[in-house]
Amino acid sequence: xxxxxxxxxxxxxxxxxxxxxxxxxxxxxxxxxxxxxxxxxxxxxxxxxxxxxxxxxxxxxxxxxxxxxxxxxxxxxxxxxxxxxxxxxxxxxxxxxxxxxxxxxxxxxxxxxxxxxxxxxxxxxxxxxxxxxxxxxxxxxxxxxxxxxxxxxxxxxxxxxxxxxxxxxxxxxxxxxxxxxxxxxxxxxxxxxxxx
Numbered sequence: 001x002x003x004x005x006x007x008x009x010x011x012x013x014x015x016x017x018x019x020x021x022x023x024x025x026x027x028x029x030x031x032x033x034x035x036x037x038x039x040x041x042x043x044x045x046x047x048x049x050x051x052x053x054x055x056x057x058x059x060x061x062x063x064x065x066x067x068x069x070x071x072x073x074x075x076x077x078x079x080x081x082x083x084x085x086x087x088x089x090x091x092x093x094x095x096x097x098x099x100x101x102x103x104x105x106x107x108x109x110x111x112x113x114x115x116x117x118x119x120x121x122x123x124x125x126x127x128x129x130x131x132x133x134x135x136x137x138x139x140x141x142x143x144x145x146x147x148x149x150x151x152x153x154x155x156x157x158x159x160x161x162x163x164x165x166x167x168x169x170x171x172x173x174x175x176x177x178x179x180x181x182x183x184x185x186x187x188x189x190x191x192x193x194x195x196x
Contacts, residue, residue, distance in 0.1 A: 001080060002033035006158055011081040012143070013058035016151060017068055021045050025064055027055040045069055059119035066128035067147050074131070074147040078154040081143040084165040085158075089138045093172075095164060098180045105193055106160035107136050115140040136161055 001007045001014075012032050015025035022044055026032065030039040041057040042050040045068045049057050058064075064077045088095060095110040097103035111134035116123035127145055130137050136157055137145040144161055148154045171178050181189070 001078075001155070001158075002031070004159060006082040006155075006162060007032055007080045013060050013064070013079050014151065014154075015061075015064040015068075015077045017045075017075050018042070022050070023064065023068055025057045025061050028058055030058070060123075062119065062121060062124040063127045063145065066124035067131045067145070070128035071131050071147060073149065075149045076151045076154045077145065077147045078151075078158055079139075079143060079145045080158050082158065082162040082165075084169050085138070085144045085162050086142075087169060088165045089143055090141050093168065095138065095161075095168065096178070096180060097164060098183075098186045099164070099167065099178050101181075101189060101193075102160055103164045104181075104186065104190060106157055107164055109134045110136045110138055110161070112138045112140060113145075115142065118142060 001012060010029050010031055013026045014032060015023050017023045022042055024040045025043055026035065027039050027041050038055065041055055043057055043061055043065065044050065045065055060079055063079065067074055067077050095107070097107045097110065111130040113123070113126045113130050116126050123139070127137060127139070131147055135147055139145055144158060146154045146157045146161065148157055168178070
C-alpha cells in the first residue's frame with residue numbers, strides 16, 4: 001500500500017474475514033508497509049476483540065465489522081488515504097467511472113458516505129449502508145473504504161480508484177473535458193463483463 005502510494009504512515013487499515021464469525025484486522029498504530037503477525041488482531045463480527053491478542057485493534061474496527069455484518073460476501077476490507085482519492089473525498093466532486101473501461105470494471109459505482117467522525121458507530125453504520133450498494137466508498141473528508149472477496153481484489157480496486165480520481169483531478173486542473181462512453185455502449189460493456 002505505501003510502496004504504491006495508496007496510503008502513508010499509519011493511515012489506513014486492512015481486514016480479512018476468517019470464517020466462523022471472525023476476522024483479522026490491523027492493530028491500532030500498525031503501518032501497512034510493515035505488517036507482521038503481532039500487528040494483527042482477531043475480532044468477532046458480532047463482538048469485540050478476541051481474548052489474549054494483546055494489542056488493540058484499529059480505531060476503525062467497528063467500520064470493518066459493520067461491513068462484514070451487512071455484506072456476507074465481503075472477504076476483505078481496506079480503508080486507505082490515497083492522495084487523489086482523499087482530495088476528491090474532501091471535495092464535492094462525483095467520481096464518474098464511465099470515462100474508461102478500467103473504471104467500470106475495477107471501480108464500478110462509487111457511493112459517497114457523508115462525514116462522520118472516524119472510529120464512531122455513526123460512521124460504521126453509514127459505511128455498512130453504503131456497502132450494500134457499492135464495493136467502493138468515498139468517506140467524505142476522510143478517504144476510501146473498499147470491500148471485496150480477497151485482499152488482492154481490494155488492493156486492485158483501491159489502485160483503480162486512485163487512477164480514476166487522479167484522471168479526474170488532472171483533467172479538471174488542465175481544463176480538459178472528459179469524454180464518457182455513451183450510455184448504450186457502457187451498458188453493453190457492463191453486461192458483457194459483468195460490471196456493477
